[in-house]
Amino acid sequence: MSFDEEMKNALKTFTLESLELLQDMEEHLLNLEDDEAPAERINAIFRAAHTIKGSSGVFGLTHIVAFTHVVESVLDELRGGRIGVGSELVAALLPCCDHITLLVRNVVDGRTEEDAALTAEGKQLLDELNAFTQAAPADKAVTEFKCPREQLQKLENDSVKDGNWHLSLRFGADSFRDGMDPLSFVSYLRTLGDIVQLVTICQALPPADEMDPETCYLGFEIELKSSAGKAEIEGVFEFVRESSIIRILPYGSGIGEFIELIDELPENLSYLGEILVAAGAITRHELDDALHHQQNKMQTAREQGNAEAEAAVPALGEILVKYQAVSEPVLNAALEKQKQVKEKKNQEAQSIRVDAERLDKLIDLIGELVIAGAGVNLRSRLFADEGLKEMTGETMRLIEEVRDGALQLRMVPIGTTFSRFQRVVRDVSKELGKGIDLIVTGGDTEVDKSVVEKIGDPLMHLVRNAMDHGIETADVRLACGKPARGSLTLKAYHSSGSIVIEVSDDGGGLNRERILAKAVERGLIQAHDVLSDHEVYALIFEPGFSTAQTVSNLSGRGVGMDVVKRNVTALRGNIEVDSRLGAGTTMRIHLPLTLAIIDGFLVGVGKATFVIPLDRVIECVALPEDAGEREYMDLRGEVLPLVWLSQVFDVESHQQRRHNVVVVEHAGNKAGFVVDRLQGEFQTVIKPLGKLFTYIKGVAGSTILGDGKVALIVDVPTLFEFCERANRHAEHALPAPSHAS
Known part of the structure; x- marks a missing residue:
């Protein structure tokens, strides 16, 4: 692979x-106010900004680094209390999170250079954010030379911390003989910064x-304020x-800078x-030097055969x-970084990223394998070979396991989609001037990835409508x-x-009479028509239908539902409405778990x-x-509406002595599909219908049978609509069951 x-x-x-980090960052920000102990959330937000800033620097994305640095500084203030x-x-902070997301998405699109317009927008956001920061005290830049004992006492008490480097120098006894002047090295340090404190150490002086x-007895403790790196400072003393x-140690602000640098390092250092x-x-x-010292200790212990000494070799x-060589806080930060890298590598070892297209191709191939397996299974039944039947049965079992395993790879938690609405509810409720709390349950419920990708927009419409038209203003609610x-x-x-997804609100509910009046006005129904609540509420999904008295920026034009x-419907699902005037509304969406392969029952x-x-x-x-x-039958004292598939699909039924009824369930209701023959279970690979058949009701797709013929997949929710009239007609048709003994 090339560079x-x-x-x-x-x-x-x-x-x-x-x-992914930005999505987590947004989620933590949205929940920050409600958290009684927000320290961990704040740390998570700070770490996300740290990581993005550090990684951006690795790729030379300086405009992202610059913007994120300011956000990070504010988060550091927040973290520090x-x-x-x-x-x-x-x-x-939320718009800043959005701005970083936009900058990263530009990189995804290949735009890695700074955009002037975005930079201007970013500056405006940072100006608003900077209002929360506190001005730091001005740095001192004083060079002092005081008496050794007094200054040493000050350093030991750690009372003066104007510099960011502390140098502990003990020059070799032969420095003068080697032609080296210790003071010249100290003077050269001035070219790298300001010597804020200097203490001469003379305890080694003899009488x-x-x-x-010709012997050097002096040492120095120096506090240096410099922007130079440690290697550059060490280079001053290369000849001695x-x-x-x-010894060159950071302290004061220098320690914090090193800890920050360590946090920003890429994850490839272990x-x-x-x-x-x-x-x-x-x-x-x-x-x-440290590694050499450690190896010498280890080698000595091994040569002596001393296991205890070998185990006691310092880390x-x-x-x-x-x-x-390093201060303890900086070492602890490095150890924490090492721990994070190891944990991440362990996680990466347990999971890999798979391109969605490859996964879709795998599902398609398994679908073809299912069809081919069904054909082999059908052929095996034509031969009176029990061994062949057993082998094909085992093959079909394995194919089914492979199918289920492959489909499981595409299953993702619906909570990822739900988390998007935390921000939506926050922003829209602020725009509407309403106080609205979002409650999410069942976020760990798994569903096919393709379903998750396509359900986001419908949910967005339902959530916005619920906030705009469903939930009342505070004064109305209090009244x-x-x-x-x-x-x-x-x-x-x-x-x-x-999978069932519900969008519920505790608002005013749907006004049944207003919906009926609007439907009559638009000619959707006649004034004398008698409709169930389910049929009335279904009218709100008609194109252009709206009962809103005012039009807002969010809804009210009849566009969306x-x-x-x-x-x-395109996802082979259906939506139903439950509502009580004054108590709220629930929009309930029923969707298939997967769009690829299902278990079917052949009729x-x-x-x-x-x-x-x-x-x-x-x-x-x-069937009796x-x-x-008839359009109904008595199923053990229960009224069961019937749907004759021969009438629905205009198929000539064979004259059977007795027909069969397949009892199906949908949304808590039952119906019976009348058929000629029952042919048993069948693994069904769903094939979409062509555009010519897109508007045919009652059909969810097609599949290929083992003998190469095509079978239509029944759309159960749609066929239930055929039962509505029969159900109402049959409510009083059957006599009440007798409870007499």
């Missing part, structure tokens, strides 16, 4: 991970009559490094020494701290005896082999074959001989 390809792949990984959590701060004029003890060198906390010389971090703040609930759960139904009507989704089938019974062609 350019490697960079492209790395950049793709960066954008994917950054977008210098800024309090409040709605104003969250409201300022005057014992002094050797071997014979002297040179060794402690590499992390510290990459951050500039230690130099390569210091690392080599690299201990050696570096002991010899003052009705309700809490001032409204509640909007998103709920998901599995039911009868499908018909699109919702169309999109749900025959005349020469045609149909597939009924097996998860809808409750039982099969024989005296039933004729």
Whole structure:
């Protein structure tokens, strides 16, 4: 793989991970105010900004680094408790999160250079954000030379911290003999910054009559304020490094800067020494010396055969701290970074990213395998070979397991979609001037990825309508005896082999009479028509239908609800409405768990074959001989509406002595599909119908049988509409069951 390809792949990984971090960041921001102990959320938000900033710097995306740095600074203030959590701060941080997302998405689209318009927008956001920061005190830049004992006492008490580097210098005794002047090195330090404090260490001085004029006895403790890196400062003492003890430690603001640098390092460094060198906390010389010291200790213990001494060899971090190559807080930050890298690598070892197109291709191939397997199974039944039947049966079992495993790969939690609405509810409720709380349940309910991708827009329409038309303003709610703040609930759960998504509000509910009046006005129904609540509420999904008295920016023009139904129907689902005036409304969407492969139940009507989704089938019974062609039957004292598939699909039925009834269930209701033959279970690979057949009702798709023939897949929710009239007609047709003994 070429270098350019490697960079492209790395950049793709960066954008994917950054977008995931930004999504988590937004979620934590939205829940920040309601968290009684927000420290962990704040840390998570800060870490997300840190990671994005550091990774952006690796790829030279300086405009993202610059913007994120300011956001990160404010988050650092928040983390340190210098800024309090409040709605104003969250409201300022959320647009910044959006802006970073936009910058990253530009990188996804190949636009890696800075955009002037976006930079201007970003500056405006940062100006608003900077209002929350506190001005830091001005740095001092004073160079002082005081008496050794007094200044040493100050350093030991840690009372003066104007510099960001502390240098502990002990020059070798032969420095003068080697032609080196210690003071010249100290003077050269001025070219790198300001010497804020200097203490001369003279404890090694012997009595005057014992002094050797060619021997160096002096050492220095220096506090340096400099923007130079550790390696550059160490380079000043290159000629005396071997014979002297040179310790360079950050402290004060310097420690914080190193910890920040360590946090920003990319995730490809897994060794402690590499992390510290990459951050500039230690130099390569210091690392080599520490490793050499550790190896010598280990080798000595092994040569002596001393297992206890070998086990007691200090870790690299201990050696570096002991010899003052690094401060303990910086070491702890590096150890934490090392731990995070190891944890991430362990997670990556357990999971891999798979391109969606490859997964779709795998599902398609397994679908073809299912069809081919069904053909082999059908052929095996034609031969009286029990061994062949057993082998094909085992093959079909394995194919079914492979099918279920492949479909499971496409299953994702619906909560990812639900989390998008935290921000929507917050922004829209603010725009409407209403207090609305979002309640999410069942977010871990899994559904096919293709379903998740396509259900987002319909849910968005329903959520906006509920906030705009459903939930009342605070004064109206208080007058009705309700809490001032409204509640909007998103709920998901599995039911009868499908997923159900509910959008509920505790608002005013649907006005049945107003809907009827509007429907009559538009000519959708006649004034004398008698409709059930279900049929009345279904009218709101007609194109252009609206009972809103005012038109807002969000809704009220009758555009959207018909699109919702169309999109749900395209997913082989249906939507129903429950509402009580003054108590609220629930929009309930029923969707299949997957759009690719299902278990079906084969039935025959005349020469045609149909597939009924097996998860809808409750039982099969024989149609009573005296039933004729009635629209209902008595099923153990229960009125069961009947749907004759021969009439629905205009298929000539074979004259049977007795017809069969497949009892199906949908949304808590039952119906019976009258068929000629029952042909058993069948693994069904769903094939979409052509555009010519798009508007045919009652058909959800097609499948290919083992003998190569095509069978239509019955759309159960749509056929239930045929039962409505029969159900109402039959309510009083059957006598009440006798309870007499």
